Amino acid sequence: MxxxxxxxxxxxxxxxxxxxxxxxxxxxxxxxxxxxxxxxxxxxxxxxxxxxxxxxxxxxxxxxxxxxxxxxxxxxxxxxxxxxxxxxxxxxxxxxxxxxxxxxxxxxxxxxxxxxxxxxxxxxxxxxxxxxxxxxxxxxxxxxxxxxxxxxxxxxxxxxxxxxxxxxxxxxxxxxxxxxxxxxxxxHLFDNKFGTGQTTVQALLNLTNRQIAGARVVVVGYGFVGRGIAQYAQAMGARTFVIEIDPVRALEAHMDGHTIGAAKDVLPTATMVVTATGGMRAIGEADFPYLRDDVVLANAGHHDLEVDVDALAAASTLTTEPRTNIVTYRLGDRDIHVLSGGALVNIAGGSGxxxxxxxxxxxxxxxxxxxxxxxxxxxxxxxxxxxxxxxxxxxxxxxLGVTLDEVRPEQEDDSADWLEGIPSA
The missing domain is CATH 3.40.50.1480 (Adenosylhomocysteinase-like)
Structure with a gap:
């Protein structure tokens, strides 16, 4: 070397x-x-x-x-x-x-x-x-x-x-x-879905001490991370909504039992919003007017900028810290709560x-x-x-002590046999 x-x-x-x-x-x-x-x-x-x-x-x-x-x-x-x-x-x-x-x-x-x-x-x-x-x-x-x-x-x-x-x-x-x-x-089949899904919901609940059963949880992005978060929230009794711009993923979310909608349609009633896009400003200045009072914002994607905390701070008239790892921003007559400064909530606000x-x-x-x-x-x-x-x-x-069966000869596909009878091109 x-x-x-x-x-x-x-x-x-x-x-x-x-x-x-x-x-x-x-x-x-x-x-x-x-x-x-x-x-x-x-x-x-x-x-x-x-x-x-x-x-x-x-x-x-x-x-x-x-x-x-x-x-x-x-x-x-x-x-x-x-x-x-x-x-x-x-x-x-x-x-x-x-x-x-x-x-x-x-x-x-x-x-x-x-x-x-x-x-x-x-x-x-x-x-x-x-x-x-x-x-x-x-x-x-x-x-x-x-x-x-x-x-x-x-x-x-x-x-x-x-x-x-x-x-x-x-x-x-x-x-x-x-x-x-x-x-x-x-x-991605395990880490993104089951790992992030479980620990994001855990961190969200531990940090806020809020109830998820009956909560209206919006997941922004329906890749494997978003799938996992929505699945865990749904299993714990939440009403789950998904914001997704990819039509195939949106249809998949619908088939999985979540309500699909644009930000302007689903954010106004959301009590918890989790970003999971892997991109930037999934919740940004254009979305602030749709956020209801007392909503909780958390990020489960890569960028700390999935929730535009700087824009939220600039638009607010007052900031407070009601609990560890929670900052509340006052927008007019609404309080918007951001977890872990917009960083990955399951790691910055949990055990990963x-x-x-x-x-x-x-x-x-x-x-x-x-x-x-x-x-x-x-x-x-x-x-x-x-x-x-x-x-x-x-x-x-x-x-885990698990062994799998192997394919038996009689279970093999017979393609080799019939391919021999097909003339070459």
């Missing part, structure tokens, strides 16, 4: 958390991650990642930390940063540092400090990135072009980041191979995805980096191959 001289940032000397508490959190994840701690560890033990420098840039809490330790145990040089300034856990940061990993993130930061942290991660000249939202990838392209050109690959976590990678590839600005981990079946879900997601990421490092792929965006996806699912089932 070619070396490059870089100016490394100075590490912090003041602890910002309790390493022993953080280690206990990581150990809890290990206990409930049979795929990552078993099948993935065994695969990575072939030495392919020894000496490889990997930047892990995902919401920095215990589950991300365990992924980082698995990579480090495989011999990789791991640099850890956060993908959002509001979701870095100080105890976990100190636990990773105590284990000898390089961490360039601190808790309780703002967007300026987060930008500096991302560039600090870039300055370690990673060979590969496990990214979230393509946040580090984009910044390296813009601010560290020489190091960007040296990148060997990226494995991307999110729908938003996947869209960004495709845009970069289409523009001829992606000079290396990438994997969209988000498009792996063992990621269930461990069992992230065991699958981070298995995809761990095997994805190994696949990138051991496979000759063309530059551009790729999906993890089916056999690896299947292997992850099989390992998860095995951990």
């Amino acid at each position: 070619d070396e490059i001289a870089v100016a490394l940032p100075e590490s912090t000397t003041t602890p910002v958390g309790d390493a022993s508490v953080g280690q206990a959190k990581i150990e809890w994840v290990r206990r409930h991650s049979p795929v990552l701690n078993g099948f993935v560890r065994e695969t990575l033990a072939d030495g392919a990642l020894a000496g490889v420098r990997i930047a892990v840039v995902v919401h920095l809490e215990a589950k991300t930390a365990f992924l980082a330790t698995v990579l480090a145990d495989a011999g990789a040089e791991v640099i850890v940063a956060g993908s959002n300034p509001r979701t870095t856990n100080g105890d976990v940061v100190e636990a990773l540092r105590a284990q000898g990993l390089t961490v360039v993130a601190e808790p309780d930061g703002d967007y300026d400090s987060w930008e500096r942290e991302l560039l600090a991660a870039a300055d370690y000249a990673p060979d590969y990135i496990i990214d979230d939202g393509a946040e580090l990838t984009m910044r390296m392209a813009q601010f560290r072009p020489e190091l960007y050109q040296r990148l060997q690959g990226v494995s991307e976590e999110t729908t938003t980041g996947t869209s960004r990678l495709h845009a970069m590839s289409a523009a001829g600005k992606l000079p290396f191979k990438t994997l969209t981990a988000n498009d792996a079946r063992c990621k 995805h269930p461990v069992e879900i992230m065991d699958l997601t981070f298995a995809v990421q761990g095997l994805g980096i190994h696949y990138l490092a051991t496979t000759d792929l063309a530059d551009g965006v790729h999906i993890i191959p089916k056999h690896l996806d299947d292997a992850i699912a099989a390992a998860k089932l095995a951990s």
Whole structure:
């Protein structure tokens, strides 16, 4: 591996958390991650990642930390940063540092400090990135072009980041191979739907201490994340509504039992609104007139800007903080409550995805980096191959004590027989 001289940032000397508490959190994840701690560890033990420098840039809490330790145990040089300034856990940061990993993130930061942290991660000249939202990838392209050109690959976590990678590839600005981990079946079918669905509703209720049965919950966006949120809210007795601009997804939401409508039609009676588009300003200034008094706004998409908090603050006459992680904005005679500053509510206002879900997601990421490092792929965006996806699912089932039947000979399709009787063209 070619070396490059870089100016490394100075590490912090003041602890910002309790390493022993953080280690206990990581150990809890290990206990409930049979795929990552078993099948993935065994695969990575072939030495392919020894000496490889990997930047892990995902919401920095215990589950991300365990992924980082698995990579480090495989011999990789791991640099850890956060993908959002509001979701870095100080105890976990100190636990990773105590284990000898390089961490360039601190808790309780703002967007300026987060930008500096991302560039600090870039300055370690990673060979590969496990990214979230393509946040580090984009910044390296813009601010560290020489190091960007040296990148060997990226494995991307999110729908938003996947869209960004495709845009970069289409523009001829992606000079290396990438994997969209988000498009792996063992990621989006479980993480996006069941993980975000469950934990978003949990965080919303825990932060507000409000009742969901009978509530009118509007979900903005009906991708896999929106599906999960609407499904969990509906199962808990909410009346569920969906705002969606894609006609096929809107029809799917209708078939799933949700009421479909435009913002002007469904927002005026909503008691809770959750954005899940992966885009910008899903609830913006144009939507404010439709919001009723006492409505709760939460974001479950990638961008903190899915709820335009800055515009809401500019339009308000008074702001108060009635509960932890809730800011109330006064618009005329209406109070609008925003959870977790518009950041991802299930992480900034909760504990993030269930461990069992992230065991699958981070298995995809761990095997994805190994696949990138051991496979000759063309530059551009790729999906993890089916056999690896299947292997992850099989390992998860095995951990549950489940074995599957195989197709018996008499169940095979007879196409081979009748194809022999068809004349060649």
